[in-house]
Amino acid sequence: MTEGTEESTDERTSSIARGMTTKEAGRVQHNLQTAKRSHSEDKALLSKYKDKVPQTALDSVAITTSEHLEHISKSKKLNDYQKRSMQKRVQYRRKDKVIQARVKVHKTKRYQAAISAADAHLILNTQSAGLVEAEHDMERTTSLSQHELKHHHLDQQTSRQIYDLTLPHSPYGLKYDRSGRYSLLYGQRGHLAIMDATHLQLHRELHIQERIRDVSFLHNYTMMAVAQTNHVYIYDDQGTEIHKLNDMNDPFAIDFLPYHWLLTCVGRSGHLKYLDTSTGQLVSTHNTKLAGHNVLRQNPSNAVMHLGHANGTVSLWSPASSQFLAKLHCHKGAAVTSMAIDLSGNYMVTGGADRQVHIWDIRKFRKTHSYFTPAGVPQSLDLSQRNVMGIGHATHATFWSPEALLRKVKDPYMHHSVHGCGAVETLRFRPFEDVCGLGHGKGVSSIVIPGSGEPNLDTTEANLDPNQDKKQRREAEVRALLDKLQPNMITMDPADIGGVEDSSPEIRQQRLESLEATANAKNDARKKKQKSKKRGRSKIQTKLRRKSQNIIDHQIVKQREQKEEVEKKAKEEARQSSGESKPKSATPALQRFF
Amino acid sequence: MKVKALSRSQASTQRECSGDLRQHHRNLDPAYHPLQRPREYTRAVNAAKINRMFAQPLIGNLGQGHQDAVTHTAISRKSLLPLLSASTDGTLRLWDLPTRSCVSSINAHKMAIKGVVFGLDDDFYSCSADGTLRKWNISDSMSKIAEQIKPDDTWQIPGSFCSIDHHWTEHQFITASDSSVQLWSPERSTPIQSHSNLWGSDDTVHVVRFNPTEPHLVANCSMDRGIGLHDLRAGSEMKKMILRMRSNDLQWNPMEPLNFAVANEDYQAYTFDMRKLDRPTQIYKGHTSAIMSLSWAPTGREFVTGSYDKTIRVFNLIHRNGFAREIYHTKRMQRVFTVNCSMDNAFIISGSDDTNLRLWKARASEKLGQLTSREESAMQYRHALIKKYQHLPEVKRIYRSRKIPKVIQKQTSQAIIQKESAERKQANRIKHSKPGSYKFESERVRVVNKEIK
Structure with missing residues (x-):
């Protein structure tokens, strides 16, 4: 093993202290050195991990702006007391040293996590991938x-x-x-x-x-x-x-x-x-x-x-x-x-x-x-x-x-x-x-x-x-079951879950209300559309009958005349039968009372 | 042609014999760990569930308790083992906390005991409503024969004692009685100092507490709803404030002794900064009846309150929201008169009207005893997850859910309605009156009625 600089030997000893063999530590050291050389590659690696570290609730504290305050003051939905308390909350968040310190710590932690992941990538990924390379221009892979x-x-x-x-x-x-x-x-x-x-x-x-x-x-x-x-x-x-x-x-x-x-x-x-x-x-x-x-x-x-x-x-x-x-x-x-x-x-x-x-x-x-x-x-x-x-x-x-x-x-x-x-x-x-x-x-x-x-x-x-x-395998099965994700968590961007919504609570409320309104509107429309369908409308007999409803031909005229006659007769009979019970002595003027 | 293909040898991936440790490899590339966020979130939800599933705060009773309501307890400032409890029938009991057994039972006074405190050495003091104050020795009091247990010393005053506290470093103790606040030395039969008519008020002082670091500073609560500070060197009163209702207990923060917490009759607890008594630093809400007792955790970041509403609540200063982190209750526990935190920050002791002393865990879901390193790391991971996702509704709902007696639920919802109505009233008043005639008054400002200097 070649002697490295003072710094790199330090790294080697520290990695040995972490429980590696000297051979492994040497490999780690070598990896680190190569990593330092390829600076651009290192940067790309870092960005790869940094992008994957999602935003959390603490990041939103930094988002607060004067716009937010203005928005609250203009709001019609909130009463004076609510406005006051909301404005105060926004101002307080900005002034609060404890929260600001927490945000700072959190951000550094995030960045450090990305850096250490990128470092670990270089250390842990010891195997290199396979390849096929042409050795001169005439060769084709x-x-x-x-x-x-x-x-x-x-x-x-x-x-x-x-x-x-x-x-x-x-x-x-x-x-x-x-x-x-x-x-x-x-x-x-x-x-x-x-x-x-x-x-x-x-x-x-x-x-x-x-x-x-x-x-x-x-x-x-x-x-x-x-x-x-x-x-x-x-x-x-x-x-x-x-x-x-x-x-x-x-x-x-x-x-x-x-x-x-x-x-x-x-x-x-x-x-x-x-x-x-x-x-x-x-x-x-x-x-x-x-x-x-x-x-x-x-x-x-x-x-x-x-x-x-x-x-x-x-x-x-x-x-x-x-x-x-x-x-x-x-x-x-x-x-x-x-x-x-x-x-x-x-x-x-x-x-x-x-x-x-x-x-x-x-x-x-x-x-x-x-x-x-x-x-x-x-x-x-x-x-x-x-x-x-x-x-x-x-x-x-x-x-x-x-x-x-x-x-x-x-x-x-x-x-x-x-x-x-x-x-x-x-x-x-x-x-x-x-x-x-x-x-x-x-x-x-x-x-x-x-x-x-x-x-x-x-x-x-x-x-x-x-x-x-x-x-x-059994252990993994149990672990996988414990970590089972709910089906409704599948979205285009899975990092959205537990992320930060940039809007203020009021805008969120508005959005929810409008969503509710549209959902309800759909329901109403559906109710109106419902028809009362009758059974048997499609029977051939009914269809024919419906078709011939308004056509007047000689048969129908005849039927109608017959019907009228029958009705007339029935009326007369009824009149006669009722007339029998009327006293004949009554004058025509009085007859209507009987 | 240059060709290289992957070729994993069996030896590099598999162990040689079953006794060997399994080989582990890591590849941190995010592409091989998809859906990290949802998986972590799911773990956080599970962690919150586990937290609630394992929450069993009550460890058990201490022995058979007392014959009458337990009104006072004291723990030693030096040792984790002993606990002293006092009852309204005038008996004292000394407990061994690890075994939860009664070591000695003393018929100390003829009337209700009003205060117990451990001294600096192997001794403790008790004072009673019958006007007697007695000093006891721990080793003597552990004698099996009841007749042999005798006080080391007895002091007698006309009237009755209300409270006692021992100095943190010197052999002195202070008492509050009907007539005055008195400073005693165990060597003398009469008080060293006697303060009466403090701030021109005849009202009885019922709580006195030495400051842990300032050797001459004493805080007291009096029946005229006041909280006062006075200096023993000059024998003079420093500051006093009058709250809306009377305070039942006062305790100095052990880690930041310029702050103190007050248990008030108006269902709320307050923390005050000694330098700025015009408003509390925080109001702690939640109890639905008067708070009877209060005790700081030795870390100075949490305190426990016992209330007349039959519950114990744990308040955290770091949350800064004024709501209890934890609420403990059992079906059989009656009005809680006294609570105490153990000095290892792991247990809470409560004494209540049902004559029992109860031992609780300070953190409900924590496992007692030594954890293995794997258990510990798993626990830490779960804590970190909950902390990270505590703002999400599902995690929050599970993590904060507590089973609360129906009565208290009802009373809490009523209190919320009352509070909202008061806020509305204030808002309306400001809105409809001449601009500037009414000012918005925050809740904290309204706590202190008057300040006397």
């Missing part, structure tokens, strides 16, 4: 084949990850669990297999005599949801059917929100359904009003569901609102065939039947650029943890570097084709590994895409540890 990779570049352990499985119940699809340890293979003609992707062992295999449209692991690999012909079923890892979800009928696509414990499903009728898997209750059902084949993906950063429709639009949904949160017209005159959203929730990639792949900035709801898929329609799309974009089009899988999300890149990063195996149905990156799984007409292929997986694990996050044992 695209031309690197899996065969070449396997036999010339990779070590034994990683090269084992390149394989093809020929399976009978094709076409095949696959999904990985959140830790990347287990994969779920599903043949659309009823074959289901859980595989330990690390050890390349079959965990459990089962045959269902039904068509499988989609599958998803639930909170961990011990449970999975399967979208079959008529309903969604839940199986455990032994292959036992645990539940049949009658609420989710004719399912096309399913997905699981791990932090909310929500299973989402979209079916033939175009209804998006959310089911709480911890309680088994259907949380909400939204009618998207767009039936048919829909593409369903979740935004991992805020748990909003993205639905791609056959008319080329993508709508964003949360269980709390029956209306979509946003809608993007992504592909003009062509169906959305595939979709992927990156881990930070900033970019969405959509593939359409027009053979275009568009990159969207979800923060601005704007398309930044697009790519063309020459071989065919992009049937499957996925973004890896480090934002490598994989596109499956016809028999080809094309991979674009992370930079391709930010700006238009000329050449793809890597390429792989499954000749003679039919189209690539599913393409999924394996989390925390440089591996990508392809499901196609002949089975499943696994390929290695260096630089796609995140090298640094986080074992504190529930179910993100690929190497967790049984005890850890």
Whole structure:
């Protein structure tokens, strides 16, 4: 180990004191030194953490302005006493030294937290990601084949990850669990297999005599949801059917929100359904009003569901609102065939039947650029943890570097084709590994895409540890349940929860009142619209009768005359019968009294 | 071509044998920790729930209590163990707090005991309405044979004693009686100093308290609704103020001894700054009947009040809102006459009309005894979460919810209506009278009726 400067040796000794070995401490020191050198990189890292530290209530103290005071004094709703006390409160907040000191401490703490997180990032993230680099201008990374990779570049352990499985119940699809340890293979003609992707062992295999449209692991690999012909079923890892979800009928696509414990499903009728898997209750059902084949993906950063429709639009949904949160017209005159959203929730990639792949900035709801898929329609799309974009089009899988999300890149990063195996149905990156799984007409292929997986694990996050044992898994399950988020907390910006509202309490009150008024107005309108419908209006007999109501022909004239005659007779008879009881002696003037 | 792919060896991620510690890795990148804010908020809600679920403040009674209402308690300024309680039937009891058992029971006086206090050494004093004041020794009083327990000393005055307090550093004690405030030394049979007719008033002084740091400064409460300060060196009165109603107890803040708290008959407690007696620094509301007793936590940041409305409330100075942090009550507890905080800031002792002494936790949901480091860190994390999210309605609602007897709920809501009506009246008065003729008067200004110098 080389001798460092005095300062850096100090750092080393302090890190040794923290319980590290000298070797580790040396590594930390090295990291810190490199960090100091790349100052600009450091700044970017800091801003990354600073943005993520949300505002809290204390920040609002600084917001108070003279405008606020003026607003209160002009208000008509408050009486004099209330105005006085509110103004005083605003002034008091400004003058109060204790609060001001608290604000200061709080702000420094926030900043310090960001700095220490950025520092820790440099220290903790010891592993570097994989890469493929061309060594001279004549070389193209695209031309690197899996065969070449396997036999010339990779070590034994990683090269084992390149394989093809020929399976009978094709076409095949696959999904990985959140830790990347287990994969779920599903043949659309009823074959289901859980595989330990690390050890390349079959965990459990089962045959269902039904068509499988989609599958998803639930909170961990011990449970999975399967979208079959008529309903969604839940199986455990032994292959036992645990539940049949009658609420989710004719399912096309399913997905699981791990932090909310929500299973989402979209079916033939175009209804998006959310089911709480911890309680088994259907949380909400939204009618998207767009039936048919829909593409369903979740935004991992805020748990909003993205639905791609056959008319080329993508709508964003949360269980709390029956209306979509946003809608993007992504592909003009062509169906959305595939979709992927990156881990930070900033970019969405959509593939359409027009053979275009568009990159969207979800923060601005704007398309930044697009790519063309020459071989065919992009049937499957996925973004890896480090934002490598994989596109499956016809028999080809094309991979674009992370930079391709930010700006238009000329050449793809890597390429792989499954000749003679039919189209690539599913393409999924394996989390925390440089591996990508392809499901196609002949089975499943696994390929290695260096630089796609995140090298640094986080074992504190529930179910993100690929190497967790049984005890850890159980512990994580309980922790995850305790931290389960309520379905109505899904919003476009999750940092809003517990944040600060900039407006004054009075404005807030006004807004609430206006909301209430509009809600009530809707109710009133609904009441007025209600008609009193009669039964049997649509009978053919009644309809004909109604039709002929005002037509006067000779038959009706005849009927009327007859009716009149009968009535006349009846009247006369009545008069005669009553006249019998009248005394004949009475004068005509008096007769009316009888 | 330069190629590098991830390759995790089994050894780097898995432990070799089951006895090894598990490997832990951290990746602080926010992208791998989505929904941080909602998750933290959910944890805060859960922390608030846990706080309320584990809130069991009552530890239990002390022994069998007394034969009659418990009116006074005293704790030693030196030791955590002993507690002294006095009853209206003239008996004193000495308790061992760790075992909650009665160590000795003394038939001290013929009439109700009006004050007990520990001395500097192994001794304590009691004074009674029958005009006797006795000094006792702890070790002597622990004798098993009742006849052997005899006072070290007895003083007799005509009339009756009202209150007693011992000096914080010297062997002196001060008493208040019908006629005067008297300073005594244990060596003498007559008082060293006697002050009567203070501030030209004949009214009885019923509470006297030595200041913890200023050795000659004494505060007192008198029956003419007054609170006075006087200096023993000059034997002269310094300041006096008259409140709207009489004060039942007065205690100096042990950490900031220029502040003191007053338990008043008008259902409120006040803290005053000694230098500025024209208005209280804060009004503490919530009780629905007269506050009988008050005691500071040794930190000087909280005080406990016992009230005639059968509840005990804990007020926090840091919250600065004047509302109780905690309210303790039980079905069987009657009018609370005395409360005391233990010197380790962990317990509260109350004595009430139902002849019982009760031991409470100072923080209702805290676990007693030694915590493991994991328990402690979890507890600290929960506290931090609640503190961070305490402004949010859900957390606030759960965290502040207390089960309160129906009577007190009703009385509280009535008090709120009364207060609102008074505010409205004042606002209307200002609005409809000639500008400048009426001035807005804050509640704090109205507390002190008169100041006498």
